[in-house]
Amino acid sequence: MKLSRRTTAATAAALAAIALGAAGCSASGSAAGTADDPITLTVTTFGTMGLDDLYTEYESENPGIKIEATNIDTGGNAKTDWQTKQAAGAGLPDVQAVEEGWLSAVMQVSDQFTDLSDYGAKDISDQWVDWKVKQATDSNGRIIGYGTDIGPEGLCYNSTLFAEAGLPTDRDEVAALFGGDDATWADYFALGEKYHAATGKAWYDQSGFIWNAMVNQQPEGYYTSDGELNIEDNSDLKELWGELAGGAAAGLSSGQTQWDWGKGKAFTDGSFATFVCPGWMLGVVKGQVEAAGGDATTGWDFANVFPGGPANWGGTFLTVPTQSKHPKEAAALAEWLTEAKQQAAAFTVAGTFPSNIEAQSDPAVTGTNDLATFFNDAPLGTILAERSKGVVAQYKGPDDSVIQEQVFGPSALSLDSGTDGQAAWDNAIGLLDQLVVNK
Known part of the structure; x- marks a missing residue:
């Protein structure tokens, strides 16, 4: 041997x-x-x-x-x-x-x-x-x-809400609906608008987690690989911010408070139909649903797809x-x-x-376990292994978490409250100067 x-x-x-x-x-x-x-x-x-x-x-x-x-x-x-x-x-x-x-x-x-x-x-x-x-x-x-x-990311979706909107519920069909390996954020927001038009309901819980996913899947995020800040003149981030602002303006965000969700109620009352899910978030979803009195019949499932390609959170x-x-x-x-x-x-x-x-x-x-059973017997480990392919470890600078939570956090929240995308971006840059550049 x-x-x-x-x-x-x-x-x-x-x-x-x-x-x-x-x-x-x-x-x-x-x-x-x-x-x-x-x-x-x-x-x-x-x-x-x-x-x-x-x-x-x-x-x-x-x-x-x-x-x-x-x-x-x-x-x-x-x-x-x-x-x-x-x-x-x-x-x-x-x-x-x-x-x-x-x-x-x-x-x-x-x-x-x-x-x-x-x-x-x-x-x-x-x-x-x-x-x-x-x-x-x-x-x-x-x-x-x-x-x-x-934290490879896949897409959690509520099959009950999808059925009510006339969308497919089978996870393979859902993955294809979003574009499979070619899924884009433009596709995601376009589908959200169709869902919102059919139901009058929000598509995702709040803009902050969507933004976090968008940033994490870039080759370079808030910092370049050599440790320089990479935000103010970053055309890629500005373009993504514009898409995010458009989604919020179209009524696609439920405007939930991060890490709250009304003690899980928002996961059980139809407040939103999709949720960005790195592997560790699956346990969070299950816990929130159960805290609100729900269970596997609430309808949450997990699809092998993610807008914009591989991402790690x-x-x-x-x-x-x-x-x-x-x-x-x-x-x-x-x-x-x-x-x-x-x-x-x-x-x-x-x-x-x-x-x-x-x-x-x-x-x-x-294989099968209690967590997989909750997500309609989804092959969670197999899906996450697939979602991990192509993930590149992004350099995280010393103030990365400060930028995500205290710079763009309030600005993403303001999008959900109706603030114009450019105004929200300008506010983020102001906070960046205050909390990071000139600290």
């Missing part, structure tokens, strides 16, 4: 595990801590990452470890929490989840994070898609994060701040949580599509 790099690494890891087991160590390779006097590892995550049950499993397999987990509601609030504690020089957890959108800010102080290469990261780096590893590698070649999920890394008093044990936990089996398990709970290559073909990802 020809041994690949992964096979060789796996063999070495297995031999190491046997040796550690003979020495009375835990499965994670941590000799410190006992069942009577365990080490406590703190973990901070955000959103819906699907890790809760895995903590319990890890504690069961490693009786010398106790995990105290904190989950923050959104990535933006998690960034603020991290920045506050980072600046104070205290309070960071042993394992810190970092979102792709603010990874560049983390990289500005990468020396404040443990180089996971010291704990074997380079030996196992080929288990993730290569661009995920590159994102987590600083300018000095230090790997500071293990990849959890990536989000994705997370598990890091170990140098503030950790137990970096070896924390690194072992972060490694275990991002292994194939665990990433596959997280997907079944939250729809977080694995960055771990082996996990992408795991039956738990490609």
Whole structure:
């Protein structure tokens, strides 16, 4: 048998595990801590990452470890929490989840994070898609994060609402309706106008998420690949903003508050018919529908199509701040949580599509699970694998999340309130100058 790099690494890891087991160590390779006097590892995550049950499993397999987990509601609030504690020089957890959108800010102080290469990261780096590893590698070649999920985007749609408007409901027919591999945002907004004319209802929940998707699928977004701001004279972004403004003016936006949706009611009362869905958002949709008393019969489905082509929104890394008093044990936990089996398990709970290559073909990802059942038995993992093809890791600058949330966030909201597209763009540029350029 020809041994690949992964096979060789796996063999070495297995031999190491046997040796550690003979020495009375835990499965994670941590000799410190006992069942009577365990080490406590703190973990901070955000959103819906699907890790809760895995903590319990890890504690069961490693009786010398106790995990105290904190989950923050959104990535933006998690960034603020991290920045506050980072600046104070205290309070960071042993394992810190970092979102792709603010990874560049983390990289500005990468020396404040443990180089996971010291704990074997380079030996196992080929288990993730290569661009995920590159994102987590600083300018000095230090790997500071293990990849959890990536965020390839497909289109969620409500088949019940589509049927009421006389549109096809079969997901393959829906994908073809939008243009399949050649789907454009112009097609998306044109279909929205037909839907609105037939029903009088909105097409999507609000303009902010649409704009985020548009920006993320560009070769270069808010920053050029060499780190320069790329907004004010960017004709591509201006053109997309014009399309977005036109959609809002045509009544296609429901004007929902981001991350609110009236405790899920907007997902069940017909407020909108389509929703942009990176993998991790699938769990959010399910949670919102169920919070409002809905279930699989509410009609949400998932199609293998996305306007404008491949796009990636989000994705997370598990890091170990140098503030950790137990970096070896924390690194072992972060490694275990991002292994194939665990990433596959997280997907079944939250729809977080694995960055771990082996996990992408795991039956738990490609087969039927509760999340897939909710989306009309859609082959979620297979669709997301298809949607991940062609995705290019976009460079995210240090203020990327600030620009998305605090610069274009208010301006996208103003579009939904009737503000003219040019006026909303000018307002965004004013906020950019205030919050980023001249901060």
